[in-house]
Amino acid sequence: MDTQSLQAFLAVAESGSFSRAAEQLHLTQPAVSKRIAVLEAQIGARLFDRIGRSVGLTEAGRVLLPRARQILVMVDDSRRALSNLEGSVGGSLTLATSHHIGLHRLPPLLKAYTGAHPEVRLDLHFLDSEEAYQGVLDGSLEIAVVTLAPHPDPQLTVVPVWIDRLCFVCAHDHPLAKVTEPTLRVLCEHDAVLPGPLTFTRGLIEARFAAAGLGLPVALSTNYLETLKMMTAIGLGWSLLPERLVAGDLRVLAVDHPPIYRPLGYIVHRSRTLSNAARAMLEQLDAAREAAARNWETTGTGRSAG
Structure with missing residues (x-):
């Protein structure tokens, strides 16, 4: 065979x-x-x-x-283990990331990585976080940099790197923009545009509203945050979007409720032998994690280099 x-x-x-x-x-x-x-x-x-x-x-x-x-x-693991004996960083690295992280978090890190390791052929896949999780579990992906699941599979090593603060936002001419300090109940009087129902981010949002005994009035949903931003900006509903995505274009609502945060980070399979190229990428991600942690301690925000 x-x-x-x-x-x-x-x-x-x-x-x-x-x-x-x-x-x-x-x-x-x-x-x-x-x-x-x-x-x-x-x-x-x-x-x-x-x-x-x-x-x-x-x-x-x-x-x-x-x-x-x-x-x-198993065959791929054996090849990687033998290749790792050479100590060089080269070959192919299969990496998946969500669209938002790939556009707003990874570019500086990938630029530094490819500059430091020009012999690596980066096989980059843009996938929904949930699909990337499955790819790591199946063995088709070596690393995924995604929104982290609230209850990850025990077969995975899960390492948070950044923390996204999700902001309640609406268009500048939306009725909610005139409300000084809306409550969750007031938000539910208006349509929402949110991530898809099976996403980790949507689960975080639903859990917060469910804890308050409220159901979400979702009019439209999509897994692409940039599309959600556009739909919110033209007045189709209020939304929850990462802080670094909303500057200037949307009205941030001072909602009378504790902030909602989502963890972003990397996942690898515990049983997989990582290539030297993958190990070098994890070193870059760990450095970004340390920088983000220092920034969080000093500013209390998830804004960090990389």
């Missing part, structure tokens, strides 16, 4: 298509089909049902899927 056949099997299983798997692996479709056929011959079972243009896993395919992931992760 060779790793190339397993990679082809995973690509087809995850994409649901031989043609999309071929594009992902930079192969022809017949080459992917041949690798699947070799794997089916080796295990003596059919892995996919092909009905028209639809491709689905057979029972044997469903049994093999998690084991194929484990095998490929």
Whole structure:
């Protein structure tokens, strides 16, 4: 059972298509089909049902899927462990981050990292935090820099780096802009535009309102904070946005309620052997964490370099 056949099997299983798997692996479709056929011959079972243009896993395919992931992760771990013996920082680093962190927190850090380690090929993925969590758990991502979950999986090492203060905001001409010190109950008299219902940030907000016995009147939602900012600025509702995102464009509401904070940081799998490139990235992130902690102690804000 060779790793190339397993990679082809995973690509087809995850994409649901031989043609999309071929594009992902930079192969022809017949080459992917041949690798699947070799794997089916080796295990003596059919892995996919092909009905028209639809491709689905057979029972044997469903049994093999998690084991194929484990095998490929073990092979990658072995390669990294051997490569690490050289002591050089190079190769590929698969890193995922959310759009907001990637745009507003990581650029200075990534610039410093690529300058210090030009031999590293950075494979950067912009994903929702929840999807990035799963990628680290599955082994497809080496590091994720994301909004941290309130109850992370015990298989993960979770390290907070920054703290985002979420500000209650509205458009300058919104009715709430005229209220001196609105309460949560007053906010609930107006439509809200908030992150999607399955996001960690939305969970933090809902928990705070639920503790006050209130339900959120959400009119619109999206996982992209920059889009939320735009919708808030044109008056579609009030929102909660990171402090560094709202300067000047929105009215910050002095809500009669303790601030809401969300932790941002990195996650890695406890059982994974990290490459030297990944270890060097964690050193950069740890340095950013220390700088943010010093800044928090002196200013009480999450504004920090990197």
